[in-house]
Amino acid sequence: MTRIVAGAAGGRRLRVPPGETTRPTSDRVREALFSALDAAGAVDGARVLDLYAGSGALGLEAASRGAREVVLVEVALAAAQTARANAAALGLPGVRVEHERAERFLAGPRAADGAGWDLVLVDPPYAVDEEALAGVLAVLAPLLADGATVVVERSSRSPEPRWPAAWPAARRRRYGETSVWTVHLDGPGG
Known part of the structure; x- marks a missing residue:
């Protein structure tokens, strides 16, 4: 079972996409x-982009x-349909789902509108190679x-x-088979 951990929707369950398309x-x-x-202080009031969103659990x-x-x-x-259903069920304001490749979304006008993204969550399938992720x-x-x-x-078997x-050094935290890398940037784009 996947659920929202804390906040306004804390404890609410999330649907997961059928099959093995997401992790x-x-x-x-x-x-x-x-x-x-x-x-x-990276979440409250932030503009958040969740790439490779799957069920939407991170962004939600x-x-x-x-x-x-x-x-x-x-x-x-x-997965996009599941994310939409989860967003609708939670009824949290300011959430939208884009059914598109991450690379295509980032290259398009909807990614560049506004003041820039404050927090970006990137959780690609493990099959996405290092070259594609770097791009x-x-x-x-x-x-x-x-x-x-x-x-x-x-x-956790993947390299950094x-x-x-221009980006500063990342901080790595390991949770069993999962590694989470976090970079806090000082200025625009690094």
């Missing part, structure tokens, strides 16, 4: 991740904890707000993501 982040990992993000957790705007981007149709991070860099936070979730050159 939901465990409640334990989300709880630890969002405790750290909350402590850093941010919305539950006070994010001002949350965009869930997911290419798999069943997404490079395209993402100019779309970030000053002082943005970027979180990447990968298999290749960050854009």
Whole structure:
């Protein structure tokens, strides 16, 4: 069972997409991740982008904890439909779902509107290779707000993501088979 851990929708259950197209982040990992993000002041009032959103659990957790705007981007149709259903069931304000490839969304006008993204959650399928992930991070860099936070979730067997050159060192936390890499940027895009 996947659920929202805390905030306005805390304890509410989330549907997961049918089949094995997604790998939901465990409640334990989300709880630890969002405790750290909350402590850093990275969630409340933030514009949040959830790439490779799956069921929407990460982005919806941010919305539950006070994010001002949350965009869930997911290419798999069943997962995007599940994310929409979860968002509708929770009724949290400021949440929308984009059924599109992460790379295509980032290159389009909807990614660049507004003041930049404050918090970006990147949880690609483990099959997404390091080169593709590095490309997404490079395209993402100019779309970030000053002082943005970027979180990447990968298999613990995966190497550290290749960050854009101007970005500071990432902090890694390991939770069994899952590693979470967090970068806090000082200025726009790094």
